[in-house]
Amino acid sequence: MSLDERKTPRAWPAALHLVLFAAIIAMPLLLLLGAMFYRSAAQEHQRLERLIGQELDELTASIDRDIERRTAVLQTLATAPALASEDWDAFYLQAKASLGKNYLVLTDETGRQLVNTFVPHGTAPAFTDNLATIESMRQTMRPVVSDLFTGLAVKRPVYTISIPIVGDKGLRYVMSLGLWPEDLLALLQDQHLEAGWTTEIWDRKGVILAVSRGQERWLGKTVPDHWRTSALGRVVEERSLDGERMLAATGRPDLAGWTVRVSFPARLVDSQARELLWLWGAAAVLVTLLTAVTAYVFGVSFTRPLGATARAAAAVGRGDPVEVNDTRIVEVNAVNRALREAAQELETSRTALRYSEQLLGTAADVAQFGAHQYDAVRDRVHRSPQIRRILGVGPEEDRDLDSALDCVHPDDRKEVSARKRKILASEQQYQLTYRIRRPDGEVRWVMDRGQVDRDAAGRALRVIGVLVDITDLKAAEQRQRLLFDELNHRVKNTLAIVQSLAQHTQRSKPDPREFTRAFGERIMSLSRAHDLLTQTAWQGAPLHKIVNAVLEPFIVQVGRIAMEGPAVELPASITITLALMLNELATNAAKYGALSTDTGRVEISWTTTPTETQDGEALSVILIWQERDGPPVAPPRHRGFGSRLLAASAQQIKGDLDAQFATQGLRCRIRFPVPARVAEPRSC
Amino acid sequence: MTTRLVHRLPFPSQRAPVPSPRRDRAIGGDGEHRLDLAGLRVFVVEDEALVLLTLEDMLADLGCQVVVSVQQIEEAARLALDAAVDVALLDVNVGGTRIDPVARILATRGIPIVFVTGYEAPSLPPPPPGASDSVVRVAKPFQAAGLARGILQALGRAEQPP
Secondary structure (H helix, E strand, O other): OOOOOOOOOOOOOHHHHHHHHHHHHHHHHHHHHHHHHHHHHHHHHHHHHHHHHHHHHHHHHHHHHHHHHHHHHHHHHHOOHHHHOOOHHHHHHHHHHHHOOOEEEEEEOOOEEEEEOOOOOOOOOOEOOOHHHHHHHHHHOOOEEOOOEEOOOOOOEEEEEEEEEEEOOEEEEEEEEEEOHHHHHHHHHOOOOOOOOEEEEEOOOOEEEEEOOOHHHHOOOEOOHHHHHOOEOOOEEEEOOOOOEEEEEEEOOOOOOOEEEEEEEHHHHHHHHHHHHHHHHHHHHHHHHHHHHHHHHHHHHHHHHHHHHHHHHHHHHHOOOOOOOOOOOHHHHHHHHHHHHHHHHHHHHHHHHHHHHHHHHHHHHHHOEEEEEEEOOOOEEEEOHHHHHHHOOOOOOOEOHHHHHHHEOHHHHHHHHHHHHHHHHHOOEEEEEEEEEOOOOOEEEEEEEEEEEEOOOOOEEEEEEEEEEOHHHHHHHHHHHHHHHHHHHHHHHHHHHHHHHHHHHHHHOOOHHHHHHHHHHHHHHHHHHHHHHHHOOOOOEEHHHHHHHHHHHHOOOOOOEEEEOOOOEEOHHHHHHHHHHHHHHHHHHHHOOHHHOOOOEEEEEEEEEEEEEOOEEEEEEEEEEEEEOOOOOOOOOOOOHHHHHHHHHHHHOOOEEEEEEEOOEEEEEEEEEEEOOOOOOOOO | OHHHHOOOOOOOOOOOOOOOHHHHHHOOOHHHHHHHHOOOEEEEEOOOHHHHHHHHHHHHHOOOEEEEEEOOHHHHHHHHOOOOOOEEEEOOEEOOEEOHHHHHHHHHOOOOEEEEEOOOHHHOOOOOOOOOOOOEEEEOOOOHHHHHHHHHHHHHHHHOOO
């Protein structure tokens, strides 16, 4: 399975995780809050229902008490003697006095009115219109509270409380107390209910007797049917007479057939519930917001340091400097610390690597070697910048071996190619020396050394090697070879001179003892001339030093050899030759000339004058060898070796020689040119 | 080549004619060389006075006639053009100048050359075109016998048909 196919889990920002976390924590809290509010609302509802029930109970009790009280009044009147004696006039007066604004109607068992205190005595209607009461009473023989009706005499809605008066033969009279709906209204109002509460009383037919609000409007009207059918004592939600939604409960007094209703506006209940809901909602929103904000703030306080850490990690990866401050989160700080340490370690090792690379690069530059690597599997040659500098080529792509060998000098290419193939096939280490040709045509010598890496089966994997520019070395080798050749030539030449000296000395001095001495002198003279040259590294020598060196062994008495002339440097090529000439002259003088006597003197003087030769500016030196006070001089009879040597030597230094055998002594004039600047030592 | 061998010897007729190389090879020893080389006209270039004198003396001892004996390269080059000689003994380094131009002139004229030098063979002027493998060299210092052998060798080579 490759890396790409690996499933990566879906990821969210840390802040979202925290918000989720907070939501999970906050959810039960919100639910609890909601439950509390719900419970509180339910309790409020229950309290209200209980209150409605209480009010209903109290109202029915008040009605019952009122009926009881009035029944008691009637029963008191029933015991009046005037009734018993049927003295209706007296009874009328007594009743009227005791009842005040209410009135009393007394009928017999048939409904004939006997007394009616509402109207003046004697003007009462003949029959009562409240026959339903009489009929009911005849059956139950118990007090009866009537429905609302409009009395014949009264001509307005009234209700009555009637009691039976029983005689010997059953019901004898019915005594009714006429009562006004206002009395009931007063009773309702006496309950002192708070604003919003409404109470209604209606009779068996559903006709309204009293309403705590809007009595004038609703008196005598019939209540809606569903009011009459609703279960007693239970709180229900219904419309009021005005059409308002109410919570209402109905009840029935024990003593009347009426129905009592107590109601409370659902609007007020709802508004309470709404308030609670608002409160709960606000609390929920507040909790949610607080949670979300807190989660976000915490999230940010996490993600910001984490982001900085992530950036720092990326910086470590890139090798940039890591700048990450400590945060308030211990774990993040630990990661940051680890990152800083890692960055430091990386930097340290990178510095070390850079240093070592630099060192290697500098070493390669100084040593003028370059590295190359050959990937034998892919047939690719990689060459380092140093190697490309040696080869004189610019930056390049890796190339195959054949084209890489193009840089080899055409004369060497075939052999180098063959050698490389052989090395690849079977060798472990190699060293080749060959020429390369740069693109600009310059030819340089290189040494190519390397090593072949092989796999277990012996196949070449790669070749790592170095190329060293050995052109200078080769040139030095060449120079050295030339130098050796030159040295050999000079030694051989010197030996040839020695050989000649020996040969010619032998001719003039056949006696071995004399030969040894004369030959020794010549060798010593030659040696001293060489010494002079050695002192100046074969650059030449001053003329006076040459003269001194040659004549030194001939000085037997101070003052006999004089020397005079300006300072002049002679090149090496002239030095030896002139020394040999002076030696020849001195030898001749010691044998035949001025130095052969005790009084003879030799004066050596020279002058220089600037002149031009074909080689450029030069000094013309005229050296005069003058012998005085010696034995009489005569020209030699034949031209000896000395003369030939002097002549040939003069030729050698491109000069001329003039010897005069005057009587006072030999005078020899040697003229030769000296380059203005003493030249490099030249071969003799 | 053969024209060179038809010697117009300037010496009296008692001088033996220049021997043929075949005869030369059969001959050994110093004494016979003297006879063999007698009358040979030699062209000598050597800047070193002492060595030149020695060469002259040796050649005289061998019976040769030193026709040209010079120490300067310019003079040598001038004389090489038309000097009537049988063999040339040349120093390689003459006063700091190489002998090559002189050698070329002489080689063109078919005159056998012997280099008398301290230099090793690789430093010598290349053989003239058409000549066999290498030039003849007599190493300094030399003895009369070696010199004679060198001269004979040069003569023998020149005798070979090209």
